[in-house]
Amino acid sequence: MFLSIDQASRCTTCAIRHRSICDALSATEILSLNRIARSRVVPAGQMILGEGQARSVFANIVSGVVKLTKTLDDGRQHIIGLLFASDFLGRAYRAENPYFAEAATDVELCVFPTAGFERLLAEHPGLEHRLFQYTLTELDACQEWMLLLARKKAEERVASFLLMIAKRVPNMECSRVERRDEVHFVLPLSRAEISDCLGLTIETVSRQITRLKTRGVIELVNYREILIPDLARLQEAAYDAPAKVPSPKARRSVPAED
Amino acid sequence: MFLSIDQASRCTTCAIRHRSICDALSATEILSLNRIARSRVVPAGQMILGEGQARSVFANIVSGVVKLTKTLDDGRQHIIGLLFASDFLGRAYRAENPYFAEAATDVELCVFPTAGFERLLAEHPGLEHRLFQYTLTELDACQEWMLLLARKKAEERVASFLLMIAKRVPNMECSRVERRDEVHFVLPLSRAEISDCLGLTIETVSRQITRLKTRGVIELVNYREILIPDLARLQEAAYDAPAKVPSPKARRSVPAED
DNA sequence: TTTCTCGTTTGACACAGGTCAAAATTCTTC
DNA sequence: GAAGAATTTTGACCTGTGTCAAACGAGAAA
Numbered sequence: 001m002f003l004s005i006d007q008a009s010r011c012t013t014c015a016i017r018h019r020s021i022c023d024a025l026s027a028t029e030i031l032s033l034n035r036i037a038r039s040r041v042v043p044a045g046q047m048i049l050g051e052g053q054a055r056s057v058f059a060n061i062v063s064g065v066v067k068l069t070k071t072l073d074d075g076r077q078h079i080i081g082l083l084f085a086s087d088f089l090g091r092a093y094r095a096e097n098p099y100f101a102e103a104a105t106d107v108e109l110c111v112f113p114t115a116g117f118e119r120l121l122a123e124h125p126g127l128e129h130r131l132f133q134y135t136l137t138e139l140d141a142c143q144e145w146m147l148l149l150a151r152k153k154a155e156e157r158v159a160s161f162l163l164m165i166a167k168r169v170p171n172m173e174c175s176r177v178e179r180r181d182e183v184h185f186v187l188p189l190s191r192a193e194i195s196d197c198l199g200l201t202i203e204t205v206s207r208q209i210t211r212l213k214t215r216g217v218i219e220l221v222n223y224r225e226i227l228i229p230d231l232a233r234l235q236e237a238a239y240d241a242p243a244k245v246p247s248p249k250a251r252r253s254v255p256a257e258d
Numbered sequence: 259m260f261l262s263i264d265q266a267s268r269c270t271t272c273a274i275r276h277r278s279i280c281d282a283l284s285a286t287e288i289l290s291l292n293r294i295a296r297s298r299v300v301p302a303g304q305m306i307l308g309e310g311q312a313r314s315v316f317a318n319i320v321s322g323v324v325k326l327t328k329t330l331d332d333g334r335q336h337i338i339g340l341l342f343a344s345d346f347l348g349r350a351y352r353a354e355n356p357y358f359a360e361a362a363t364d365v366e367l368c369v370f371p372t373a374g375f376e377r378l379l380a381e382h383p384g385l386e387h388r389l390f391q392y393t394l395t396e397l398d399a400c401q402e403w404m405l406l407l408a409r410k411k412a413e414e415r416v417a418s419f420l421l422m423i424a425k426r427v428p429n430m431e432c433s434r435v436e437r438r439d440e441v442h443f444v445l446p447l448s449r450a451e452i453s454d455c456l457g458l459t460i461e462t463v464s465r466q467i468t469r470l471k472t473r474g475v476i477e478l479v480n481y482r483e484i485l486i487p488d489l490a491r492l493q494e495a496a497y498d499a500p501a502k503v504p505s506p507k508a509r510r511s512v513p514a515e516d
Numbered sequence: 517t518t519t520c521t522c523g524t525t526t527g528a529c530a531c532a533g534g535t536c537a538a539a540a541t542t543c544t545t546c
Numbered sequence: 547g548a549a550g551a552a553t554t555t556t557g558a559c560c561t562g563t564g565t566c567a568a569a570c571g572a573g574a575a576a
Contacts, residue, residue: 070405072497078408080401093391098398125383132390133351135397140356142400143338147328149407150336150457154563191524199408201564206525223524223572239330412533449554462533464555481542481554518576525570534562540555546548 010034014110019086020060021130029124036116042103048089049101056097058090058117064107065169065188068099069196079197081142082188084168088134092121105188149199152239157198158208159238162218166228183228184221212237268292272368277344278318279388287382294374300361306347307359314355316348316375322365323427323446326357327454337455339400340446342426346392350379363446407457410497415456416466417496420476424486441486442479449481470495 011034049057066083083089121128148160169185195205212218217237219227228234269292300306307315324341341347379386406418427443453463470476475495477485486492
């Protein structure tokens with residue numbers, strides 16, 4: 001399970017080095033992390049971290065997609081987050097992990113042992129600072145997603161989801177020449193998983209994808225492979241334009257004087 | 259707007275001292291915060307912080323309830339969070355504030371000027387650590403709420419909301435003697451605001467409250483005042499029992515070997 | 517090739533929750 | 547107190563999404 005990698009070169013050749021938690025760390029901090037890091041490959045569908053599991057796991061996602069899920073005990077479930085390459089997995093300072101982490105695709109991880117990582121966190125304020133920054137970004141994304149779940153219609157949700165994927169999944173092995181504004185990607189999730197992201201059913205997701213296809217907003221190469229001819233049109237379908245200033249209709253409050 | 263308070267005694271007599279961000283800070287850190295803090299009272303309905311506003315505001319909520327909202331530009335809106343006494347308002351390290359903050363009830367704040375607070379944050383790792391902890395708790399709550407928005411039915415949502423309020427709003431000015439397990443509180447939000455928390459309409463919230471009343475799970479003293487005869491029953495109605503172990507129906511993934 | 521399985525789409529129908537409108541209650545102001 | 551405004555409840559009806567079931571691929575195995 002643990003691949004042996006040449007320690008000296010690992011971080012210098014790391015593909016996510018400058019986008020992950022490791023960016024903006026001091027040389028000492030990087031070195032300390034490097035010393036305890038272990039590479040690990042997890043096949044699609046395998047559990048990485050159990051909900052309520054005693055201790056957390058800490059890891060950078062090097063490649064692939066990880067899904068984080070929460071479940072009600074009658075089986076209703078929701079994917080509270082997706083982790084892509086350069087994202088960080090693991091909840092510091094929590095005795096129990098509040099969610100369930102599973103590889104959505106084959107995943108490469110750079111794993112840090114729990115005890116060692118927590119020690120480093122205590123020793124290096126720079127590392128904690130970086131993790132704090134990352135957590136704030138997570139919180140932003142989570143609050144944005146709440147708005148989607150609370151107020152967007154099915155078609156807007158599906159469009160928003162595709163937009164999010166288009167922004168984060170790199171256009172790998174793409175045979176055709178890409179035009180400007182054209183995006184091509186392979187969905188890392190099944191329809192069932194997409195519906196668990198969006199608070200919908202499989203059927204509704206499928207219908208809305210068909211609808212977007214019919215309207216020409218997206219093209220399906222096959223079930224998993226999607227081509228976006230014009231990102232702007234998808235963005236429009238996603239209603240991805242939070243108001244800068246609250247509209248008069250929605251707001252009634254008095255502006256602050258101070 | 260800025261009340262003058264005796265600096266020396268402010269923190270020692272502070273009601274939220276041991277629950278807020280200020281708890282677990284060193285004497286030096288508390289003193290530094292105290293030095294820049296200003297007390298401020300905001301009447302219900304007044305805006306505290308605008309969405310996308312240039313710089314953030316930092317403050318402890320001393321009393322009252324603050325609502326944080328996000329709005330789509332056709333007026334659809336959602337309350338992404340409520341802040342109660344001892345909670346912290348303000349997003350560090352963000353140039354633009356991602357939400358809109360407004361006093362839901364009359365609110366007492368302990369405000370820290372932006373520049374001063376950020377300087378303290380840089381100087382005192384202990385303060386940043388505390389804020390990080392707080393942010394993690396916020397993220398937990400946010401992810402829990404996502405599950406509610408994605409998968410709970412209207413009645414469960416309303417029950418969950420009342421449960422959350424029952425846990426956080428102290429039973430003030432309660433005339434009748436409280437029995438064991440009996441909770442009594444004044445709703446800090448209107449039906450419209452509750453519906454904006456739950457991703458529902460006013461009418462649906464009203465109907466579900468009526469339904470809970472009919473079933474005897476709650477009692478209405480008046481529109482705003484609610485009595486919970488038995489918290490356990492409300493908890494049941496809220497379906498507030500996330501699975502510890504994913505149910506076989508919902509999960510299909512292979513457990514990790516490692 | 518055929519057959520099987522799994523994931524996806526499509527169709528028919530039901531119902532939870534949304535929408536619109538009016539009545540009831542509470543709060544505010546005079 | 548009365549009058550008016552605002553909030554909440556209730557009712558009637560409608561629609562978007564869920565549910566159930568069947569058909570349709572696309573791979574995998576034989």
